Amino acid sequence: MSAVLEIDNLHVAIGAANVLRGVSLRVEAGEVRGLVGESGAGKSMVGRTIFGLLPAKAAIRAGQVQFEGRDLLAMPDKERRGLLGRRIALIPQDPMTSLNPVRRIGAQMVALLQLHLGLSKRAALDRAADLLAEVAVRDPARVLQLYPHELSGGMRQRVLIAMAFACDPALVIADEPTTALDVTVQRQVLQLVERMRQRHGAAILFVTHDLGVVAKICRSMTVLHAGRVLEDGPTADVLVKPHHAYTRALLAATPRADRPADALKPVPPALIESLWAEARRLDQLTATRPA
Numbered sequence: 001m002s003a004v005l006e007i008d009n010l011h012v013a014i015g016a017a018n019v020l021r022g023v024s025l026r027v028e029a030g031e032v033r034g035l036v037g038e039s040g041a042g043k044s045m046v047g048r049t050i051f052g053l054l055p056a057k058a059a060i061r062a063g064q065v066q067f068e069g070r071d072l073l074a075m076p077d078k079e080r081r082g083l084l085g086r087r088i089a090l091i092p093q094d095p096m097t098s099l100n101p102v103r104r105i106g107a108q109m110v111a112l113l114q115l116h117l118g119l120s121k122r123a124a125l126d127r128a129a130d131l132l133a134e135v136a137v138r139d140p141a142r143v144l145q146l147y148p149h150e151l152s153g154g155m156r157q158r159v160l161i162a163m164a165f166a167c168d169p170a171l172v173i174a175d176e177p178t179t180a181l182d183v184t185v186q187r188q189v190l191q192l193v194e195r196m197r198q199r200h201g202a203a204i205l206f207v208t209h210d211l212g213v214v215a216k217i218c219r220s221m222t223v224l225h226a227g228r229v230l231e232d233g234p235t236a237d238v239l240v241k242p243h244h245a246y247t248r249a250l251l252a253a254t255p256r257a258d259r260p261a262d263a264l265k266p267v268p269p270a271l272i273e274s275l276w277a278e279a280r281r282l283d284q285l286t287a288t289r290p291a
């Protein structure tokens with residue numbers, strides 16, 4: 001199978017702090033890969049590196065990010081910007097702050113479609129209405145006239161999903177798209193993402209801290225902690241036979257319908273401490289290794 005995204009040994013630091021410590025992962029064409037980890041694991045930094053949106057003090061210390069065989073990090077800015085939104089799209093975490101509050105939904109969708117697909121205004125409006133219908137928005141013509149604050153959180157997320165798939169991207173980064181939503185809306189949003197993936201043929205890197213979500217929609221998964229990959233493999237294998245103690249601990253801490261709530265065990269603090277100690281030891285090794 002061919003890789004749409006291939007990250008190899010990516011090291012990123014913010015000031016003196018290492019936030020990604022040699023991350024490698026592959027996303028195959030059309031697959032959904034979960035990128036899992038607790039808060040601060042570095043999940044967002046992976047997405048932000050791909051989008052060229054790292055914080056100002058961040059530096060890429062080593063590594064490669066290949067998209068469809070081309071090195072994203074070595075690509076001229078203009079070329080890379082041409083890919084973003086068109087071949088690589090983002091479903092962001094917070095639907096409220098990700099839409100422009102002072103522009104109507106229609107204007108925002110038309111601008112995207114005109115920029116990337118060169119459509120006329122009329123054709124872009126028609127396509128925008130079709131996309132909203134695809135994500136099960138009732139009365140798309142009316143919704144195109146509304147401002148973001150006039151929509152519910154779930155509806156705003158539908159609009160963002162429609163926009164992410166608008167240009168038939170090869171890769172969609174979904175950055176915790178269900179975190180800000182309540183549980184019933186979460187399920188609908190997951191189903192929608194999966195339906196849009198099938199229709200538009202994209203691969204998805206699904207960033208989440210929720211193993212339940214991974215079990216539902218991801219074919220493969222990567223477990224991240226302290227900016228390091230601790231486990232990687234087909235979801236069915238990792239969930240049934242995790243290799244790393246941290247993955248086992250995460251699973252034991254995840255609620256499941258077939259297990260009583262009192263069987264849940266928090267991730268042992270001693271395990272977390274030993275993982276951080278290992279990360280710091282690796283930092284020292286990297287710092288003392290001759291260039």
Ligand SMILES: Nc1ncnc2c1ncn2[C@@H]1O[C@H](COP(=O)(O)OP(=O)(O)OP(=O)(O)O)[C@@H](O)[C@H]1O
Binds near residue numbers: 019037039041055
């Ligand atoms: N703007 C920033 N300046 C300095 N450090 C940052 C900044 N953003 C993130 N970090 C640090 O980078 C590390 C990785 O953060 P990141 O946001 O990628 O984690 P995450 O796994 O996405 O967590 P979450 O699930 O909470 O979003 C953390 O130690 C975090 O404190």
